[in-house]
Amino acid sequence: MSFGKVFIAASLDGFIARADGAIDWLLPFNAEGEDHGYDAFIAGVDGLVMGRATYETVLGFGDWPYAKPVVVMSRTLGAADVPQHLRQRVRITADAPADIVHALRAEGWRSAYVDGGEVIRSFLAEGLIGRITLTLVPILLGRGRPLFGAIGREVRLEREAVRPFRNGLVSLDYRVEHSEKAAGLAETKGN
């Protein structure tokens, strides 16, 4: 099974945030008692790998929402930038995606929630994503931060579950076909 798993919401035109990072358009769809599959998803990963922008957005929420370990990809932040109360749970790395996966596998991780547009694209580009759960929000933002953009390679997918929600969201599960082989190699390398 491939290492990286994506679980993300996007507008129908493929944006995950406004140009300034705002996700106000997403908040009206937070329905009480409906997690759109999030809890089951997070239960199935060993931790998270995210970019600096996503990390700082989450930090801004106040309460840290993740019980599992988080790896933040950044070339500008250092360990000292992590607030004291999060240092057991958050680490910063400047490593490349393949090296991160290698190191985390060596620690026993079998999969990670890969989050943030730029990090998702870099993992996709290197064949390190095995599953994508994309929740489409019924809006065209017209501009913003793209989920996929130009990742520079073609990725074949196999569609699995489709879950329409009453509030207009629809969640689409895909398995990445090609990265199974890449994941197999990575597992060999990691063991």
Added chain:
Amino acid sequence: MSFGKVFIAASLDGFIARADGAIDWLLPFNAEGEDHGYDAFIAGVDGLVMGRATYETVLGFGDWPYAKPVVVMSRTLGAADVPQHLRQRVRITADAPADIVHALRAEGWRSAYVDGGEVIRSFLAEGLIGRITLTLVPILLGRGRPLFGAIGREVRLEREAVRPFRNGLVSLDYRVEHSEKAAGLAETKGN
């Protein structure tokens, strides 16, 4: 009811063709005996409005596939560029989207199949699209011609039917919320 209706397939990363216009990636999903809703859709429109690129792609297929009248938006083509055998069915216009809608309403059209990325975006930007049926193909192309791109305005949608197909396609129906008002105005103007 708003005038323009979109019925289009896109890769999960939002491209409707490769950078050179090729749709080879789409063809394996043409299933015998399954039109993915096309016949019902085309039965519900009075004709088509498309861009020059789409027109030339369709011309290249050989057999002209449309029984209904087609309006081609182009600033470079003229009536003389339309092959003789299509002149009863195809006309070229350099008019702007709102003027086209006005003229077609005056002829009795109640709705049109609006096709081609650039034309869809220009109609969306002017609030002239009422419905979008987007069929998502299980592939990331990585680059190509975008469906939505930056249309420069926000469009709120209401999700209606969701139809997963056995070959991995999934068809999503949306009603455009905002353009109902614009359509009402256009109807008043047209009558």
